[in-house]
Amino acid sequence: MIIKNGLIVDPIDGEYTGNIEIKNEKIIKIEKTNSKNYEHIIMPGFVDVHTHALKKIDTMKASNYEFKKWAEMNFQYGVTSFLPTTVSASTDQIKKVLEKMGESVLSIEGIHLEGPFINPDKKGAQNGNYIRNPSLEELKEITPEKVKIMTMAPERKNFFKSLEYLNEKNIKVSIGHSTANYELLKKSFDKGAKRITHYPNALSTLHHRELGGTGTALYLDFNIELISDGVHCTPEFVDLTYKIKGPEKIILITDSMEAAGLEDGKYDLGGLDVFVESGVARLKSGNIAGSTLLFDQGVRNFQKYTKCSLKELAKVSSYNALKDLDIENKGRIKENYIANIVILDKNINIQQTIFKGKIVYQNK
Amino acid sequence: MIIKNGLIVDPIDGEYTGNIEIKNEKIIKIEKTNSKNYEHIIMPGFVDVHTHALKKIDTMKASNYEFKKWAEMNFQYGVTSFLPTTVSASTDQIKKVLEKMGESVLSIEGIHLEGPFINPDKKGAQNGNYIRNPSLEELKEITPEKVKIMTMAPERKNFFKSLEYLNEKNIKVSIGHSTANYELLKKSFDKGAKRITHYPNALSTLHHRELGGTGTALYLDFNIELISDGVHCTPEFVDLTYKIKGPEKIILITDSMEAAGLEDGKYDLGGLDVFVESGVARLKSGNIAGSTLLFDQGVRNFQKYTKCSLKELAKVSSYNALKDLDIENKGRIKENYIANIVILDKNINIQQTIFKGKIVYQNK
The missing domain is CATH 2.30.40.10 (Urease, subunit C, domain 1)
Structure with a gap:
């Protein structure tokens, strides 16, 4: 051709x-x-390393056939590599997802486990009933080779032991749903946790006497996931983040849930009811519950918000995410x-x- | 010589x-x-455009002789230009300060009025009894030529009329003690308020769905005052701010109160009791109440925190402040x-x- x-x-x-x-x-x-x-x-x-679902096909419930269908649907949004992403769930549920997904399904590069080893105080739209401390025993059960990213909170017990284990397996530990402060985040970074999940959602805020997750992700050389839907962060916030971090460290994601690509209405995220109004997904509590963003729209938004060049757009929409995963031929x-x-x-x-x-x- | x-x-x-x-x-x-x-x-x-007092000589109470003495004492810290700075007070009190200071006192370049047209919700260590809305009548009374900077909150009634008036007189309006959001700050910037008082103290916090004062000062091209005492902001915060704003937009200040250069103990700031412990000045409420920083120490701290070059240090300790005040021969x-x-x-x-x-x- x-x-x-x-x-x-x-x-x-x-x-x-x-x-x-x-x-x-x-x-x-x-x-x-x-x-x-x-x-x-x-x-x-495009590459989407954090997506829970698309048009009612949800990582937590999809059959092998549906994973394939998801990959096929994703082509229309330009996505040629992606990681279906779990939410906090029981060990058995997670193992079942891994089984059902199977191996080598079209553009699926593997899986992103978001939780369950996160902080309930920053659970966002994760189901608190399943949030817990990691153990090496459980980690071994739920991290076959297809697991590429695991979102964890460094303040959880056994975090650093887990990090060491996951580093060895080349599973990227991503910090998210966490109240960790500068000191703990710096230690985590130094020990190999080099990325941040859906920055700065579900992180501690920036204060001038404590950088928090929001400030530390800017200050240290973390790769950061960013949802450029104009809802999770304002356009100005995206632009400010881009000005600070530059085009090398930002990884666009959708964090999409099952209403992505569909109409407003009532949906589900990890067993929790989600209400989508004007494209914004929220729990009953008002917490934002994933996005309804389609990847190509996020790419257009990012360019509109930041006025970045196409070269830079290719970094944030594809190259950075692949580099972060050590995928070198794409x-x-x-x-x-x-x-x-x-x-x-x-x-x-x-x-x-x-x-x-x-x-x-x-x-x- | x-x-x-x-x-x-x-x-x-x-x-x-x-x-x-x-x-x-x-x-x-x-x-x-x-x-x-x-x-x-x-x-x-060095140039200190925000300093309330030094060794018990306080802007609000100093005689003409004491202002001169202050200037002389300041030479040992390398300060060759400074602006004694008021706190929120009655019209008469402010007029008396202006009278007593007189004209052309050694290295005093004029005065900085911090308040009284600020937001009581962000009063910090200012006396709430004196905080009020500006009026053109009052402004005329308290802004002789020696007033160089006025710290105000844009959310106050009559702010934009006042800004126009002060712009014409070439008095720099500095945003501080304010809850203003991105939109209001952008409007203020566009209309001529181009600087921020003791960033980011007494400003609204950064949030990803509202930049607030803390985020907007980084995002727009404001000049920002910074207290590098390691107390008002952590060393990492200073370094992060420097990485973002660069050496052209930062103006080091002391924001010193009367205990600067003296021992720990009980002091006064605008009629409020201040307790100094280990060099940190606080109100009974715990609010930080000015600093005990001496200018040269702030300069050394800044270089230690940021590893900046001497050329850049000359900008943040002198050149930027003078440029901001349109002083071109120093x-x-x-x-x-x-x-x-x-x-x-x-x-x-x-x-x-x-x-x-x-x-x-x-x-x-």
């Missing part, structure tokens, strides 16, 4: 016009044209990389999605 | 070795030597600038202070 006359956007090499040749899942040749006009924008396929428009590609119009609307060299979505 | 073989630190031209010749209050000649060794550091004299080590100079050893301890070309302090 040859894609002609596009504005090629690579997170490292930047933006230039050219043609791309794809063969056997890979980009095999790029020809620079230096043309002044182009027909479309060619970017690395996330660039470059020879020998896997041909996971989104073709966009000038307003960053998805025209076509290519997954492993094949057209899997075409906007009519 | 000739100062030989110093490391000259200019906030614009940077650091280089050389000799300086001073005559008739001014620097008249600088000779670059490119020497690899130097005997001392030569920096612009704050640089350069020909034709007023010879307000501090000579420091390599640990940034004051060796000598020169004010208008004369040695006014010599460390024995």
Whole structure:
């Protein structure tokens, strides 16, 4: 397959016009044209490492068939790699999810376990009944190789032992749903927990006499997940965060729940009732309960809020997330990389999605 | 007078070795030597635009003689320009302070009125009995030319009318003791209030769904006052703020009260009892009540917290404050600038202070 006359956007090499040749899942040749006009924008396929559900298919309840369906639906939003994400649940429930998901389902790179080893004081929309301390015994049961990220709170008992164990297995520990202060966060960072879950939601606030989670994530060199739906954080907050952290450390996510892609109404998140009004999902208590964001909308929002370049947009929407997971053959428009590609119009609307060299979505 | 073989630190031209010749209050000649060794550091004299008192001499109570004495004492801390700062008080009290201070007292550049047009919900250590809305009538009474800065809260009635009036008189309106949100702060900034008082003390906190005073001061291009005593803000907070705002927008201040330079004990701030323990000044309520910081200590702290260069240190300790006040003939080590100079050893301890070309302090 040859894609002609596009504005090629690579997170490292930047933006230039050219043609791309794809063969056997890979980009095999790029020809620079230096043309002044182009027909479309060619970017690395999007990556969503924190998504609970899409259109009623929910990580906690999906069958193997539904996981596959989810991956297929996700192509229309440009997502070519993602991690279905759990919520706090019993050991058995989590093991069942891992089983049902199975192996190598299209664009599913593995799973993100959000909880259950978090802080009930910052549970957000997680079910408090399942929140608990980690133990090495339980960790062993629920961390087969397909687990890529585990969101935990450093203030939990056995956290540092767990961190050591997960580091060895190359499962990324992400700090979230936590009241940890600067000192504890610094220790966690130094010991290998290098990322922050849905910054700065469910973290302690910034104060000038205690940086808290909100300040420490900015101060230290953490990678941070960011939901750019305009609801979890205001546009100005997203822009401020971008100004401070820069384009290398931000990982866009949806944190989407089962109403994503559907109408307002009553839904479920980990056994809790969620009410979606004007696209905003809340528990009865008023707590925000995941988003209804679709990934490509988040990408457009981020560019609108920050005025970042397309090169930078390719970082926050794809490259940074993959790098954080040590996935090295995806996330660039470059020879020998896997041909996971989104073709966009000038307003960053998805025209076509290519997954492993094949057209899997075409906007009519 | 000739100062030989110093490391000259200019906030614009940077650091280089050389000799300086001073005559008739001014620097008249600088000779670059490119020497690899130097005997001392030569920096612009320090500037403190927010200081309530020093060693029991308090803006609210000082006689003309005491203002002069204050200026003389301040030379030992390297301060060659400062603004005695009021607290919320009656119109008559403020007028009396202005009268007693008189005109052209050594290094006093004018006065900073902190209050009374602030928000009682963020009064900090200000006396709530005197806090009120501004009126043009009162403003006219309390703003002779010597008033250089007025700290106000934008949520007060008549704020924008007052701002317009003060803009015309070139009195800098500084936002402080305020609960103003992003929207109101943006409007204030756009209308000419370009600075923030003792950031982020007595401002609303940063939240991801409302930037508040703490976030907006970082987000918009405000100049911000910063107390680097390690008490008002932690060292990490100072460093984070510096990373975000950079060296051009930070103005170091002491916000010192009458215990500065003295022992622990019971003191007074605007009619309120203040208890100083281990150098920390607090009201009975526990609210921090000004600092006991001496300016040169703040400068050393800032460098320790941020690891900034001497050039950057010259900005935050002198140049930025003067620029903010439109004072153009001070704050640089350069020909034709007023010879307000501090000579420091390599640990940034004051060796000598020169004010208008004369040695006014010599460390024995």
